[in-house]
Amino acid sequence: MLTTASATLGALPLVVAAQGIEPEPAPDGPPGSPGSGPVDQVRVTLHVNGSPRTVDLDCRSTLAEALRGPLALKGTKIACNRGACSACTVWLDGAPVCSCMLLAVDVGERRITTIEGLAEPGRLHPIQAAFVEHDAVQCGFCTPGMVMSCAALLRDQPRPTEADVRRAISGHLCRCGTYPHAIAATLAAASGRSVHE
Amino acid sequence: MNESTRTVTMPFGLNGAEQVTRVVPADEPPPLPPNRELAVIGRSVARPDAERKVRGASRFTVDVALPGMLHGRILRSPYPNARVRAVDMVAATGHKGVRAAVLALQPGTPSAIARYAGAPIAAVAATSMAAAEEALRAIRVDYEPLPFVVDMSAARTPGAPQVYDAQSAPKGDVSGYPAAAGLPLEGNVRGPAVSGRGSVARGFEQAEVEFEAEYATQVQTHCCLEPHAIVADWQPGGLTVYLSTQYTTGVRHELAAAFGLPLNRVRVVVEATGGGFGSKSTLGSYGRLAVQLSQRAQCPVRIVLDRQEEQIDSGNRPATRQRIRLGALRDGTLTALSVTSHGTAGIALGAGVWNFAESLYTCPNFESVQHDVFINAGPGCAMRAPGAVPGAWGLEQAIDELAERLSMDALLLRDRIDPSAVRREERRVGAERIGWRGRHAPGADRGPVKRGLGVAQSLWASNVQINSSCEVRVMRDGSVEARSSVQDIGTGTGTVIAQVVAETLGLPASAVRVSIGDTDFPAGPPSYGSRATASITPPARTAAWRVLQMLFAAAAPILNASPEELVAAEGVIRVRTDPSRGISFAAAAARLRTDCACATASRADDYDGFRRRMGDAAIARQDLGGVQFAAVAVDTETGVVRVEQVVAVQDCGRPINPRQLESQVQGGVLMGLSYALFEERLIDLHSGRMLNADLEHYKIAGSCDSPRIDVVVLEDYRAMSATDAYGIAEPSNIATAPAIGNAVYNAIGVRIRSLPITPAAVLQALGKLPKVNGA
Numbered sequence: 001m002l003t004t005a006s007a008t009l010g011a012l013p014l015v016v017a018a019q020g021i022e023p024e025p026a027p028d029g030p031p032g033s034p035g036s037g038p039v040d041q042v043r044v045t046l047h048v049n050g051s052p053r054t055v056d057l058d059c060r061s062t063l064a065e066a067l068r069g070p071l072a073l074k075g076t077k078i079a080c081n082r083g084a085c086s087a088c089t090v091w092l093d094g095a096p097v098c099s100c101m102l103l104a105v106d107v108g109e110r111r112i113t114t115i116e117g118l119a120e121p122g123r124l125h126p127i128q129a130a131f132v133e134h135d136a137v138q139c140g141f142c143t144p145g146m147v148m149s150c151a152a153l154l155r156d157q158p159r160p161t162e163a164d165v166r167r168a169i170s171g172h173l174c175r176c177g178t179y180p181h182a183i184a185a186t187l188a189a190a191s192g193r194s195v196h197e
Numbered sequence: 198m199n200e201s202t203r204t205v206t207m208p209f210g211l212n213g214a215e216q217v218t219r220v221v222p223a224d225e226p227p228p229l230p231p232n233r234e235l236a237v238i239g240r241s242v243a244r245p246d247a248e249r250k251v252r253g254a255s256r257f258t259v260d261v262a263l264p265g266m267l268h269g270r271i272l273r274s275p276y277p278n279a280r281v282r283a284v285d286m287v288a289a290t291g292h293k294g295v296r297a298a299v300l301a302l303q304p305g306t307p308s309a310i311a312r313y314a315g316a317p318i319a320a321v322a323a324t325s326m327a328a329a330e331e332a333l334r335a336i337r338v339d340y341e342p343l344p345f346v347v348d349m350s351a352a353r354t355p356g357a358p359q360v361y362d363a364q365s366a367p368k369g370d371v372s373g374y375p376a377a378a379g380l381p382l383e384g385n386v387r388g389p390a391v392s393g394r395g396s397v398a399r400g401f402e403q404a405e406v407e408f409e410a411e412y413a414t415q416v417q418t419h420c421c422l423e424p425h426a427i428v429a430d431w432q433p434g435g436l437t438v439y440l441s442t443q444y445t446t447g448v449r450h451e452l453a454a455a456f457g458l459p460l461n462r463v464r465v466v467v468e469a470t471g472g473g474f475g476s477k478s479t480l481g482s483y484g485r486l487a488v489q490l491s492q493r494a495q496c497p498v499r500i501v502l503d504r505q506e507e508q509i510d511s512g513n514r515p516a517t518r519q520r521i522r523l524g525a526l527r528d529g530t531l532t533a534l535s536v537t538s539h540g541t542a543g544i545a546l547g548a549g550v551w552n553f554a555e556s557l558y559t560c561p562n563f564e565s566v567q568h569d570v571f572i573n574a575g576p577g578c579a580m581r582a583p584g585a586v587p588g589a590w591g592l593e594q595a596i597d598e599l600a601e602r603l604s605m606d607a608l609l610l611r612d613r614i615d616p617s618a619v620r621r622e623e624r625r626v627g628a629e630r631i632g633w634r635g636r637h638a639p640g641a642d643r644g645p646v647k648r649g650l651g652v653a654q655s656l657w658a659s660n661v662q663i664n665s666s667c668e669v670r671v672m673r674d675g676s677v678e679a680r681s682s683v684q685d686i687g688t689g690t691g692t693v694i695a696q697v698v699a700e701t702l703g704l705p706a707s708a709v710r711v712s713i714g715d716t717d718f719p720a721g722p723p724s725y726g727s728r729a730t731a732s733i734t735p736p737a738r739t740a741a742w743r744v745l746q747m748l749f750a751a752a753a754p755i756l757n758a759s760p761e762e763l764v765a766a767e768g769v770i771r772v773r774t775d776p777s778r779g780i781s782f783a784a785a786a787a788r789l790r791t792d793c794a795c796a797t798a799s800r801a802d803d804y805d806g807f808r809r810r811m812g813d814a815a816i817a818r819q820d821l822g823g824v825q826f827a828a829v830a831v832d833t834e835t836g837v838v839r840v841e842q843v844v845a846v847q848d849c850g851r852p853i854n855p856r857q858l859e860s861q862v863q864g865g866v867l868m869g870l871s872y873a874l875f876e877e878r879l880i881d882l883h884s885g886r887m888l889n890a891d892l893e894h895y896k897i898a899g900s901c902d903s904p905r906i907d908v909v910v911l912e913d914y915r916a917m918s919a920t921d922a923y924g925i926a927e928p929s930n931i932a933t934a935p936a937i938g939n940a941v942y943n944a945i946g947v948r949i950r951s952l953p954i955t956p957a958a959v960l961q962a963l964g965k966l967p968k969v970n971g972a
Contacts, residue, residue, distance in 0.1 A: 040327070058325070058327055060327065068260075072262075074253070074256075074260040075252065075253020075254065076253065077253075077257075077259070077422070077423070077471075078259070079422045079423065079424070079504070079892075080504045080891065080892040080893075081503065081504060082504070082891065082892075082893070084891060084892040084893040085422065085892050087422055114253075115252065115253035116252070116253060119252075124248065124251070124252070128248075128251040128252065131247070131251045132243050132244075132247040132248055132251055133243065134856075135241070135243070135244070135247070135856045135857055135859070135860045137244065137247050137250045137251060137687075138472075138687035138688070138689075138860055138861070138864060139421075139422065139423065139469070139470065139471045139472040139686060139687030140246070140247075140250030140251075140255055140469060140471070140687065141257060141421075141422040141423040141469075141471030141472060142422045143250050143251055143253075144251075144252075144253035147251055147253075165900075166900045166901050166903075167900075167901070169899075169900045170899055170900050170901050171899075172899070172900065173420075173422065173892060173897055173899060174422070175419075175420050175421060175422055175472050175474070175864075175868070175897065176422075176472060176687050176860075176864045177860075177863050177864030177865070177866070177867035177868060177898075177903075178860065178863075178864070179863075179867065179899070179900040179903040180863050180903055180906055181859075181860055181863070182900075183900065183903075
C-alpha cells in the first residue's frame with residue numbers, strides 16, 4: 001500500500017515511452033539554438049480529469065508545469081519543485097504522485113486527476129467538505145495536494161486509523177501547521193461524522 | 198466629558214465577570230456583551246474562502262497570468278563577499294526572447310559589493326522562464342572576491358574580515374526597529390543597545406541565590422509554502438502590482454516612494470497569500486527588480502523565487518547567543534536580572550532578544566545589553582514573534598534552572614514572580630490538563646526512553662495599527678459587502694471581518710461578502726505583529742453599526758418607531774420594546790434612498806489610551822500572553838526526542854472564532870516544535886554558501902512529528918475597542934521551544950542550552966558522543 005506522494009513516485013517507471021509527441025517544424029531560428037526554440041517544443045496529449053488534452057509545451061516541462069501552464073489547472077501548486085513537500089500532488093492512474101518530479105512527456109497514456117477533477121462540478125468531495133468544516137485550511141497553499149492524498153487514502157482504505165492518516169500526509173509539508181485539523185477532518189470524513197455531532 | 202464622548206459600561210476581566218466604565222467617542226458603537234450573549238462572534242464559522250482553497254480555486258500570486266506577461270529571473274552572486282567591478286549584459290540582452298534587463302547594483306561604485314552568496318546582481322525578463330534562465334548564463338560579471346566571515350563567533354574575533362565599514366553599515370532607525378540608530382560599530386559588532394531599571398549590581402548583592410548560563414539559538418528560515426512572488430504591471434496610467442504580501446497598504450507606500458508615483462496611481466492586489474510569517478512584509482529586492490523590468494519592457498513581469506532563493510534571500514530568524522544572570526531570594530523573589538546578547542541577522546540589523554526579559558517577571562533591577570553581529574549571510578527579517586522567540590528560549594530555561602536551585606516547583610516560582618493574573622489562570626488550567634502533579638524528578642524514568650514535562654511562558658505586545666479602515670456597504674436588496682485592503686495570509690482575517698459585521702447587522706456570517714487584499718479599498722493594517730484582528734475588527738464593526746443606523750432610519754417610519762428604538766437580529770429589524778413589530782433586513786434595505794448605503798470607519802484609539810504610539814503603530818496597555826506545557830519522550834539510545842503532547846493556554850482579548858484560533862495556535866506550536874527539534878540553516882565555513890537551501894535537508898515538522906495539541910483560549914475582556922479582540926499568531930509561537938527544552942531536561946536530567954535539540958545534541962549531552970568540531 002503506497003500512501004505518501006513521494007513514496008509512490010518511486011514505484012513508477014522512471015521513464016516511459018513518450019507518446020503523442022510530434023516535433024514541430026521550426027517557426028524561426030536555427031535548430032539547436034537555445035531558448036524556447038523549435039527543437040524544444042513538443043506536442044503532448046495528456047489525459048486529464050477524464051478528457052484528452054493536447055498541448056504544445058517545452059520538452060523540459062514537468063507535469064506540474066504543464067498542468068499549471070498550458071492546461072491552466074492552477075490548483076496544483078509548486079512549492080519546492082523537487083519532491084520534498086508534496087504540494088504538487090496529483091493522481092496518476094489513481095496513485096498520488098509529485099507532479100514536479102515527472103516530465104510531462106513521460107506521462108503517456110496514464111490518467112491524471114488534479115484537484116479540479118476530484119469532485120463532480122459544483123460539488124465538494126467529502127474530504128473537501130470535511131477540510132472546510134474542520135478548518136484544515138490556513139493559507140491554503142499546501143491544501144490541494146493534501147486533499148488529493150487524503151482522498152486517495154479514503155478511496156483505498158475507507159476506515160483508516162489516525163496513524164494511517166498521518167502516514168498518508170507524511171510527505172506533505174504545511175508551514176501553517178494544519179496537520180491536526182487535516183487528520184481530524186480525514187477521520188471524520190471516513191466515519192461520515194460531522195464536527196457538530 | 199463632552200458631546201463627542203459618552204460613558205459606557207463594558208465587560209471586563211476573565212469571562213467578562215467584571216465590568217468597567219469607559220469614556221468612548223460618541224460615534225463608536227455600543228459595547229458588545231460577552232461572547233456567550235452573542236450570535237456570530239465567538240462561534241466557529243467557516244472561512245468564507247475555505248471552499249475556494251480546498252478546490253484549489255483561490256488565486257495566489259503565483260497563479261496570476263496576464264496577457265503578454267514576461268518571466269523574470271535574478272542573477273545572484275556565487276561569492277559570500279565580492280566587489281562587483283563590471284557586469285556585461287550585452288549577450289544577455291540580445292538573447293532570444295529577452296525583453297528587458299536591469300542591474301541590482303551599480304558596478305564599479307563603492308557600494309557595488311555583494312555581501313552574501315545569493316545577493317542579487319542583475320535581472321532579466323524574457324518571454325519564457327527557460328529563455329530568462331539562459332539569458333542569466335550569458336551575463337558576464339567581473340567579481341573581485343573578498344575575505345568573508347559566516348560564523349558569528351569568528352566574526353566577533355579581532356582581525357575578522359569586516360562585513361561593513363562605518364560608512365556602509367546599516368544605520369538603524371529612530372523607532373529602534375529593527376535596531377536603534379546611532380549605536381557604535383566595532384569590527385563586526387554593533388551596539389550595545391542598553392536598557393534597564395534599578396541597579397543590577399545592588400540586586401546581585403541582595404541575592405541569596407545566583408544563577409548564570411549561556412543559551413544559543415540557530416538561524417531559522419520562514420519556509421512559506423507559496424514562494425515570494427510578484428506580477429508587476431507598469432502601465433502609462435499607473436502601476437498595478439500583484440504580490441504575495443502581508444501588507445498591501447505598506448507596499449503601496451514603498452512603491453510610490455521608490456518610483457516617484459502618486460499613491461492614487463499605485464495599486465497592490467492579493468487574493469490569497471500562501472504564508473508569510475514576517476518575510477512578506479515589504480516589497481523586497483525581487484519586487485523592486487520586477488517593477489523596474491516591467492517599466493523597461495512595457496509589459497507585465499512575473500518573478501517567483503525558487504526554493505533555493507527562498508532559503509537564501511527571503512529573510513530569516515537571526516541566531517542568538519545570550520548570557521543570562523539571575524539573582525533571587527530563597528523564596529524566589531527576583532533581585533536582579535541581566536541579559537547580554539549577541540545575535541546575527543547576516544548583513545542586516547535586528548538580532549536582539551526584544552524586551553521579553555524586561556517585562557515578563559517582576560524584578561526591580563534589570564539590565565539588557567544587546568549586540569548585532571554582522572556576517573556574510575542573507576539578511577534576517579521579522580519572523581513570528583521576532584526577538585521574543587529566542588529570548589524565551591533563554592529566559593524561560595533560566596527560570597526553570599533557578600527554580601531547581603531554589604528547590605521550588607517551576608510553577609510555584611512563576612506564581613511568585615509573574616505579575617499577570619491572566620497567566621496565573623493559564624498556568625492553573627494548563628497544569629491540570631497536562632497532569633503537572635504527576636511530574637517526576639529530572640531523569641527519574643528507569644528505561645532507555647525517558648519521559649518529562651516542561652512549562653514555559655509567553656509575552657507579546659498587543660499591537661494596533663491606527664491606519665486601519667473598513668467600509669461596509671448594504672445594497673438595496675439587503676446584500677452586504679465589507680471592504681478593506683487588509684490581506685488574509687491564512688490567519689482568517691476575512692472570517693473575523695464577516696463575523697463582526699454580521700453580528701452587528703443581525704445576519705449570519707455567510708451573508709457578508711468580504712472583499713479584501715486590494716488597495717483600491719480603504720487602507721487596512723499589516724498581517725504582522727499579531728495586529729490584524731485588533732486593528733481591523735473594530736472599524737469593521739463601527740462601519741457596520743453606522744450603516745445600520747441608516748437602515749434604522751429607513752425602517753423607522755414603517756414600524757412607527759424612532760430609529761433609536763430599533764434593534765437588528767436574526768435577519769429582522771424590530772422594535773426593542775415590542776418584538777412583534779419588525780420587518781426583514783432586506784425589506785428595510787429596499788427602503789434605502791439610494792442603491793447602496795455605505796460607511797467607512799477607522800480604528801479609534803484604545804478606549805483607555807495606548808501605552809505607546811509610534812506613527813501609525815501603537816501598543817495597547819495590556820500585553821498578550823500564554824502558557825504552554827510540553828510532554829516529551831527522549832530515547833537515550835538514539836537521542837530522538839518525541840513531543841507527545843503540548844497544552845497551549847493562550848489569551849487574545851475577546852476570541853472571535855474559536856476554531857480558527859485553535860488552528861493558529863496549533864500552527865504556532867508546530868513552528869515552535871520544529872524550531873526546537875529540527876530546523877537550522879547551515880552555512881559552509883569554507884565556501885560561505887548555505888548547504889541546506891531546500892526543503893529536503895532543511896527539516897521542518899511534518900504530520901508524524903505533530904503531537905496531540907490541546908488548545909485553550911481564555912476570554913480576557915479589556916474594554917478597549919469596539920470588538921476588544923487581539924491577535925494570537927505570535928504569542929502562540931513563543932513558549933513552545935523552551936517548554937520542550939524544559940521537558941527534555943526533566944526527562945534526561947541534563948540541560949541542553951543550544952537549539953536545535955537534535956539526536957546528536959542529546960547524545961552529546963548524555964556523554965555518548967565525542968564532541969564534534971563546530972557542532
